[in-house]
Amino acid sequence: xxxxxxxxxxxxxxxQLSRDENGRISAVFKIAVSPEKVSKDVHIFRLSEWPYxxxxxxxxxxDFVGKGLRGLAFERL
Numbered sequence: 001x002x003x004x005x006x007x008x009x010x011x012x013x014x015x016q017l018s019r020d021e022n023g024r025i026s027a028v029f030k031i032a033v034s035p036e037k038v039s040k041d042v043h044i045f046r047l048s049e050w051p052y053x054x055x056x057x058x059x060x061x062x063d064f065v066g067k068g069l070r071g072l073a074f075e076r077l
């Protein structure tokens with residue numbers, strides 16, 4: 001799945017992350033999203049600050065349940 005929508009919504013204070021010697025994010029161990037920065041009609045996106053994870057809404061995740069999809073793992077943020 002190639003999700004192209006990126007939103008700047010990483011909650012830096014609530015996330016667990018590490019930075020490199022230049023201050024850039026080098027790893028995110030626990031993602032926290034600032035919900036006020038994500039429109040209610042957006043159901044799938046990547047974070048601008050850490051584009052390696054695909055974020056889906058609860059509504060979309062519930063639609064996936066029971067559909068026999070393979071290779072998906074969900075983690076509540």
